[in-house]
Amino acid sequence: MDxxxxxxxxxxxxxxxxxxxxxxxLALDGRHVGHGLPARPIPLGxxxxxxxxxxxxxxxxxxxxxxxxxxxxxxxxxWMVGVAGVLLPGLRRIAGSIPAxxxxxxxxxxxxxxxxxxxAIRQQASGAAHLALGVLQVTCPAHPLSPGPMGRGDPLGx
Numbered sequence: 298m299d300x301x302x303x304x305x306x307x308x309x310x311x312x313x314x315x316x317x318x319x320x321x322x323l324a325l326d327g328r329h330v331g332h333g334l335p336a337r338p339i340p341l342g343x344x345x346x347x348x349x350x351x352x353x354x355x356x357x358x359x360x361x362x363x364x365x366x367x368x369x370x371x372x373x374x375x376w377m378v379g380v381a382g383v384l385l386p387g388l389r390r391i392a393g394s395i396p397a398x399x400x401x402x403x404x405x406x407x408x409x410x411x412x413x414x415x416x417a418i419r420q421q422a423s424g425a426a427h428l429a430l431g432v433l434q435v436t437c438p439a440h441p442l443s444p445g446p447m448g449r450g451d452p453l454g455x
Contacts, residue, residue, distance in 0.1 A: 305407040306389060313382025316375055317342040323379050330364050332357035345383045349436055362429040369418050380429065381414055387432035
């Protein structure tokens with residue numbers, strides 16, 4: 298009996314979870330990014346949720362993604378997984394909008410989307426941040442244009 302191969306997105310989710318949970322999670326410094334993020338290290342799993350929250354502005358999303366892309370271009374491997382993991386909900390939604398005839402085709406679509414993100418990061422950080430913002434916003438409702446703090450009273454705030 299052949300084992301069913303894991304999809305690229307499921308593999309990414311597993312790797313992302315392993316990198317972002319536990320005693321030393323991969324985290325972005327909220328003090329450095331600003332734009333209302335809590336002033337502390339923010340594990341990327343938590344950041345993914347914060348960036349999709351209705352109180353997250355486009356400015357916040359762009360600043361966080363720009364920093365993630367910068368880290369991915371400088372430090373590669375784990376930060377590349379981090380960027381892709383933060384974008385995974387949007388990538389899943391994009392992939393889901395493409396009709397796939399079978400699991401093999403669906404896996405190819407997922408792999409192609411991940412390759413697009415990887416190549417954008419490798420080729421130009423600025424363009425990659427804009428691509429990442431577009432992917433992230435596929436999963437988010439319209440965001441206010443002005444930054445707002447994510448603080449007390451906000452269920453996701455610090």
